[in-house]
Amino acid sequence: MTIRHAASRSLPKGLVLAFGLTLVLGLAGCMTPTPYAPRLEGQATGYTDRALAQNRYRITFTGNTATPRETVETYLLLRAAEVARAGGATHFMFDTRNTRANTTVQTVPYGPPDPYWWGRPRYGYWGGWGGWGFPYEPMHDVVVRTNYEAYAEIVLLTADQAAKEPRALAAADVISRLGPDAVPPGPNRP
Numbered sequence: 001m002t003i004r005h006a007a008s009r010s011l012p013k014g015l016v017l018a019f020g021l022t023l024v025l026g027l028a029g030c031m032t033p034t035p036y037a038p039r040l041e042g043q044a045t046g047y048t049d050r051a052l053a054q055n056r057y058r059i060t061f062t063g064n065t066a067t068p069r070e071t072v073e074t075y076l077l078l079r080a081a082e083v084a085r086a087g088g089a090t091h092f093m094f095d096t097r098n099t100r101a102n103t104t105v106q107t108v109p110y111g112p113p114d115p116y117w118w119g120r121p122r123y124g125y126w127g128g129w130g131g132w133g134f135p136y137e138p139m140h141d142v143v144v145r146t147n148y149e150a151y152a153e154i155v156l157l158t159a160d161q162a163a164k165e166p167r168a169l170a171a172a173d174v175i176s177r178l179g180p181d182a183v184p185p186g187p188n189r190p
Contacts, residue, residue: 033067036075036182045147047079055156056095057083062149069148073099076150078182081174084156091162091170097152107140 039046039062047061059080063072076097084092162168 031064031066033071034063036078047075049079049083052153055087055089057087057154057156058151059083059154060149060151063147065145065147067148069099069101072148072150074178075182076152077174078178080152080154081169081171081178084154084171085175087156089156089171090159091157091165091168092154093157093162093165093167093169095153095155097150099148099150101146101148103144103146106143106145108143109140 034045037046039048045062045064049057049059061076157168
């Protein structure tokens, strides 16, 4: 008689797959909102800005699925004020501005396969019960993910131009009011 160590047995593939899926979904639940930072090469979140003319810029901010719409729009406004100040303008105004919701729907199977499909002939889509692959089956979770992308074109204004434009925003005011909220917490900050 040979005695095998418990670790020498291999786990069933279904168990390994279920554990892996649970781990991935569990880690996805720990996602934090997108920090206020530039979008780097290969990343899908953060802000971008591009000069379209001497006094016109296109600004975007894309958040992940844990970033609320209000935060995405606030970060867009803050970035617009920073671009205006860096461009030497005291004020700016939005020419166009919009926020788009990107929604994906995914069905994630869990649990053992439908027992009605084992050991009997399949009757096609309309025969038998279960195992049809519809997202409302009890052995599937429907996962809906939404992230927001805000984009705008801004026009930089001088103080004289801003006095004549009721939609003008003071860049310094926007930065002083929104800037502290956008700074991610660090080791010395709460």
